[in-house]
Amino acid sequence: MKKLVKSNVLQSALIASLLGTAVSMAGDAETTTTTITPAPESDSKFSGTLNLDLNSHFVSYGFDVWGDGNDLEGGTFNPSLELTWALPANFTAILGTWWDVNGKVPSAIGGKLQEIDVWAGLGYKVGDLSITALYQNWIYGSANEQIVDLKFAYDCLLSPSLTIHNRVDPGASGGNNGTILVAGISHSIEAGPVTFSFPLNIAYFLDDDFHPASTDSGFGYGSLGVTATYGLTFLGEDYGAWNIHGGLTYYVTDSDVVANSPAGRPDNDFLTANIGIGCAF
Numbered sequence: 001m002k003k004l005v006k007s008n009v010l011q012s013a014l015i016a017s018l019l020g021t022a023v024s025m026a027g028d029a030e031t032t033t034t035t036i037t038p039a040p041e042s043d044s045k046f047s048g049t050l051n052l053d054l055n056s057h058f059v060s061y062g063f064d065v066w067g068d069g070n071d072l073e074g075g076t077f078n079p080s081l082e083l084t085w086a087l088p089a090n091f092t093a094i095l096g097t098w099w100d101v102n103g104k105v106p107s108a109i110g111g112k113l114q115e116i117d118v119w120a121g122l123g124y125k126v127g128d129l130s131i132t133a134l135y136q137n138w139i140y141g142s143a144n145e146q147i148v149d150l151k152f153a154y155d156c157l158l159s160p161s162l163t164i165h166n167r168v169d170p171g172a173s174g175g176n177n178g179t180i181l182v183a184g185i186s187h188s189i190e191a192g193p194v195t196f197s198f199p200l201n202i203a204y205f206l207d208d209d210f211h212p213a214s215t216d217s218g219f220g221y222g223s224l225g226v227t228a229t230y231g232l233t234f235l236g237e238d239y240g241a242w243n244i245h246g247g248l249t250y251y252v253t254d255s256d257v258v259a260n261s262p263a264g265r266p267d268n269d270f271l272t273a274n275i276g277i278g279c280a281f
Contacts, residue, residue, distance in 0.1 A: 045086035050240075053078045053276030058100055061165065061180055062203060062221030062251060062258040063211045066104050069260075069267035076102035076114075084123070092123035094134065108142045115140035121149075128155040141172030158185040167210070178207030180220065195229045197247075205257050216256040225249035227274075240281030247274050 056072040058065040068074070082096030100115040107114050121134035129152070136147040146169035153161040163182040170176055186199040205220045227247030235242050253268045255261045260268050 046083070047086075047281065048081065048083040049278065049280050051078075051080045051276055051278045053080070053274055055272065055274050057270070057272040059249075059251065059272060061182075061211075062223075062253045062260075064251075064260045064267070064270060066102075067260075068270070070270045072271070072273050074102075074104070075273075076100055076104070087122075090125050092125075094119070094121045094123055094132070096120075100140070108140065119147075129153070130155070138171065143172035145169060145171030145173050158187055160185050174212030175214065176207065176209045178205065178210040180205050180210065193230055193233075195231075197225075197227045197229070199223075199225045199227070199249075210257075211259050213259040214257055215259070216254075218257055219254055220257040221251055221253040223249050223251045229278075240279040242277065242279045244277050245274075246276070248272065249274070 054075055055078055056075040057068050058076050058078075066076070078098060078100055080096065080098040082094065084095075085093040087093055096119050098117040099113060101112050102114060103112045105114070109116065116139045117136060118139075119134045119136040121132060123130060123132040125131075132149075132151045132153075134147075134149045134151075136149065138145040138147065145167065148166045148168055149163060150166075151161060151163045153159065161184045163180075163184070165180040165182060167173070167175075167177050167179075180203055182201055182203045184199060184201040186197055188195055188197040190196075201223045203220045203222070205214075205217045208215060208217050210217075210220075225247055227245060229243050229245040232242040232244065249272045251270055251272065253260050255268050258268075260270075
């Protein structure tokens with residue numbers, strides 16, 4: 001289902017999430033964009049990012065999974081970890097996981113753990129262009145939803161990106177296999193010790209019935225967010241570059257394509273919130 005408000009799996013960052021990070025986890029990088037303070041420079045070919053996020057919603061490609069609508073209370077805890085290894089010829093190996101932890105419904109996994117997403121893939125960079133391919137397995141509801149994502153991102157003023165999101169096994173999603181195109185831009189500015197980012201995303205669904213109760217293809221949702229990241233530089237860099245971050249994202253969805261209002265869901269358009277702590281190492 002999914003990153004983020006997994007978001008956004010996962011949401012926590014969206015435009016830059018697949019420049020070497022997953023972003024398209026269930027919590028959809030897609031749901032909340034997190035700006036990570038760069039890790040200290042070193043000769044190591046190994047790096048990683050850790051995020052411990054609280055999200056008001058779990059939004060998976062426009063779909064308000066828990067039906068929270070415009071209620072910002074009773075959120076979900078979404079920890080994530082991604083590891084990368086530099087390979088020859090500008091390739092990077094990627095391995096990561098994202099979890100959804102809350103008590104909204106009885107868990108099929110155990111305790112309050114509702115979903116575990118894992119992914120693996122390769123990244124390639126040539127000049128300012130980054131290409132990332134990921135295979136993802138989203139484990140929830142006693143089934144596995146399987147995803148193959150391909151993302152193109154260009155490092156410039158507005159950081160344009162295009163994600164081709166392919167569901168190849170619906171698992172317990174209640175929807176069908178299909179493809180979503182997500183186009184995005186993002187711009188960041190620094191204001192003293194705080195970095196602000198402004199991600200904008202628009203998604204087009206190539207197939208009907210992707211989400212449960214949806215009946216049409218076409219424009220599915222748009223999202224506009226603002227995130228703030230404060231680097232905890234006073235901690236030093238011996239144990240990675242730590243930060244605190246948070247933000248808001250507003251979603252506009254089409255009820256025929258994403259189906260947030262049908263099936264008892266309260267709102268097609270809604271505001272989400274995120275706060276968390278992160279580390280790049």
